[in-house]
Amino acid sequence: MTALPEAPTTPEPPATDPSTTKAPAAEPPATEPPAPRRGRSAVLTLSLLAALLLLSLLSAGIGAYEIPLGDVLASVQHRIGLGGHALDRTAESVLWNIRLPRVVLAVLVGASLGCAGALMQGVFGNPLAEPGVIGISAGAAVGAVGAIALGLTFLGNWTVTVCAFVAGLATVLLVYAMSRSGGRTEVVTLILTGIAVNAFAGALIGLFLFFADNAQITQITFWQLGSLAQATWPKVLAVLPCALLGLAVAPFHSRRLDLLALGERPARHLGVDVERLRVALILVVALLTAAAVAVAGIITFVGLLVPHLLRMANGPGHRFLVPGSALGGAVVLAAGDLAARTVAAPAELPLGVLTALLGSPFFFWLLRRTRRRQGGWA
Amino acid sequence: MTSAVLLRRLLPHRRARTLPSPAAPGELVAKAVGLRVALGGRAVLDGVGIGVRAGEVLALVGPNGAGKSTLLAALAADLAPSAGEVRIGGRPAGDWSAGELALRRAVLPQAAALTFPFPVAEVVRMGRAPWAGTEREDEDEAAVAAAMAATEVEAFAGRPFSALSGGERARVALARVLAQRTGLLLLDEPTAALDLRHQELVLRVCRERAAAGDAVVVVLHDLGLAAAHADRVAVLHGGRIEAAGPPSEVFDAHVLSRVYRQPVEVFPHPRTGVPLVVPVRPGPHRRPASPPLPERDNSPSLTGP
Incomplete structure (x- = not known):
């Protein structure tokens, strides 16, 4: 039987007392080698990064106007002053004014959605939480649609983003308050709350459409399907602060999110200021969702699919999961946008439709599995 | 600068903590x-x-x-x-x-729950979280190993918590509490x-x-x-x-x-x-072959004030 000695933390030199130095030395050495998991995280991170880079380069080159991979690289090198050469005017313009803003936007939106999904699942302690499913995206969309329909421009380029953030934040708080009882979130309550919020947000969006003029209606409808087709550098700039702030802050909370998996009280017993953590993370989720929704409309299931696949591959630890989901989301959306542009060329599928087509069956499977695990919803 | 304030609110912060001295x-x-x-x-x-x-x-x-x-x-x-x-x-x-x-202080709750399937060793290691960034962080590995040995959970250290039986979960939860030291x-x-064996073990x-x-x-x-x-x-x-x-x-x-x-x-x-x-x-009666029934302990009177 191990004696579980308290290691002395007295300030005087401890090595002089043989009775206290003997006890810690007698303890068994650590038996669990944490190495394999760490190794797997590194491999996953590297392959995701490689995939993202490859997809970005492919996306920049493929399209109605083909630009060979070598030319893409050369032009990028040229612009950042590392040799290379400029392309002819058309190619340069297509690459820098159409393709690259779109690629960057896909990466930003995907990273935001993936990261927001991982954070939400951690905060709600529920693997089915996702901004789209529980209505946060729809809530943010109300803000964005309202801004477009009412022609608001009080903050210039950032108006739509800010409106989406405020509405998204209000929605997260509402869903959170409504779906929690006794320190936990029931799956049924969460999904039903999502249905109610989605319905209400849909009604509000309908109302704004009713008051909008024809040009605005076209803009809103197209945007609502979820698309990156109107990507420009100003749009990238409009969401960059929100997305970067959210993505930069999120990983700092990973350790606490791990502890939150034990439940709220045990997390508090381990020194987590649970209230503060929740408020901070809800703000971050609202930031990320707003960033994504403001430019790309409602793109569902990325935040659900990506963290789940990563959890299966590398376990539920948030230190990998949170940044990994951002990376994975970026990969999925970069690939999705490339597919949306090229599958039905010259026509273009709405990205939101594509992700929903692929994501819904996955959600279905997840629901069934969760149900089987806990033996019913009641 | 409001963004600096926002950033500070969003980031976790750690106040300087005084380490407890042994009682x-x-x-x-x-x-x-x-x-x-x-x-x-x-x-x-x-x-x-x-x-x-x-x-x-x-x-x-x-x-x-x-x-x-x-x-x-x-x-x-x-x-x-x-x-x-x-x-x-x-x-x-x-x-x-x-x-x-x-x-x-460390607290063992009545029911051990976990929302994501962390492996047992990681659950126990969560008990070390409060010491992160202190001088006693160095004890982490030893504390985890000792706690797992004391509660006899080493055999399933690599299994996910959700795959354990109720009694095994209870011991893992106790190991986490012990690791907190x-x-x-x-x-x-x-x-x-x-x-029976593990009841005695826990109290030992x-x-x-x-x-x-x-x-x-x-x-x-x-x-x-x-x-x-x-x-x-x-x-x-x-x-x-x-x-x-x-x-x-x-x-x-x-x-x-x-x-x-x-x-x-x-x-x-x-x-x-x-x-x-x-x-x-009451002593064994009526059917001496079967073990005597204990007094019913769920009589309605228990719900009284």
Whole structure:
């Protein structure tokens, strides 16, 4: 039987007392080698990064106007002053004014959605939480649609983003308050709350459409399907602060999110200021969702699919999961946008439709599995 | 700059924490004075006073709804009392930050839950989280290994927590609490889901921790376990402490019969002399072949006030 000695933390030199130095030395050495998991995280991170880079380069080159991979690289090198050469005017313009803003936007939106999904699942302690499913995206969309329909421009380029953030934040708080009882979130309550919020947000969006003029209606409808087709550098700039702030802050909370998996009280017993953590993370989720929704409309299931696949591959630890989901989301959306542009060329599928087509069956499977695990919803 | 303020609010921050110094044997680690806790308008605890000393195992016993878990939660600073005070390490419990409390007391909840399937070893390692960034961070590996050995959970260290049986989960949860290495351990029914061997094991671990200088408070239903392993026992009844002291003094047939509303017999163990508490049962009759049925303990009268 191990004696579980308290290691002395007295300030005087401890090595002089043989009775206290003997006890810690007698303890068994650590038996669990944490190495394999760490190794797997590194491999996953590297392959995701490689995939993202490859997809970005492919996306920049493929399209109605083909630009060979070598030319893409050369032009990028040229612009950042590392040799290379400029392309002819058309190619340069297509690459820098159409393709690259779109690629960057896909990466930003995907990273935001993936990261927001991982954070939400951690905060709600529920693997089915996702901004789209529980209505946060729809809530943010109300803000964005309202801004477009009412022609608001009080903050210039950032108006739509800010409106989406405020509405998204209000929605997260509402869903959170409504779906929690006794320190936990029931799956049924969460999904039903999502249905109610989605319905209400849909009604509000309908109302704004009713008051909008024809040009605005076209803009809103197209945007609502979820698309990156109107990507420009100003749009990238409009969401960059929100997305970067959210993505930069999120990983700092990973350790606490791990502890939150034990439940709220045990997390508090381990020194987590649970209230503060929740408020901070809800703000971050609202930031990320707003960033994504403001430019790309409602793109569902990325935040659900990506963290789940990563959890299966590398376990539920948030230190990998949170940044990994951002990376994975970026990969999925970069690939999705490339597919949306090229599958039905010259026509273009709405990205939101594509992700929903692929994501819904996955959600279905997840629901069934969760149900089987806990033996019913009641 | 508002963005700087926003950033500071979003980032976790760690206040400078003072590390606890080890308590001398017999020193008061935590105490409750005139404690009154009301839940849902009903006083669950009323005028409870108790001291928890270093080097001592204190068992809280009593019938269902007597307030045992509530007292434990109050000692853990989970509940704000409506009157009276809880002091931990000489300071009012409310004055400590969550991070500072986590260095001073560890709590085993009644039911161990986990929302994501972390492997057992990682669950135990979560107990080390409060020490991150302190000089005792170096103990992490040793503390985790020792806690897992003490609770005999090494065999399934790599399995996901969700794949374990109830008793195995309870032991893993206990290992996490032990790995926290605090001077005060608050355990809410650590033996409830365990078989005979592991019940003994858990209480032996409690004894070892007390011998090493920690204060251990444990909620128990099994009076025999309490009598055999606790230095002191507090019998709770209707939100008050009915009796407190060494088991040999407190375990009185009259007191226990009244508190549990179930006639009991108390007699010394023939070999060790430790009090044994047994419900008064009619002798075997009618069908001598089958073991005698115990008195039904879920009679309707239990739901009374």
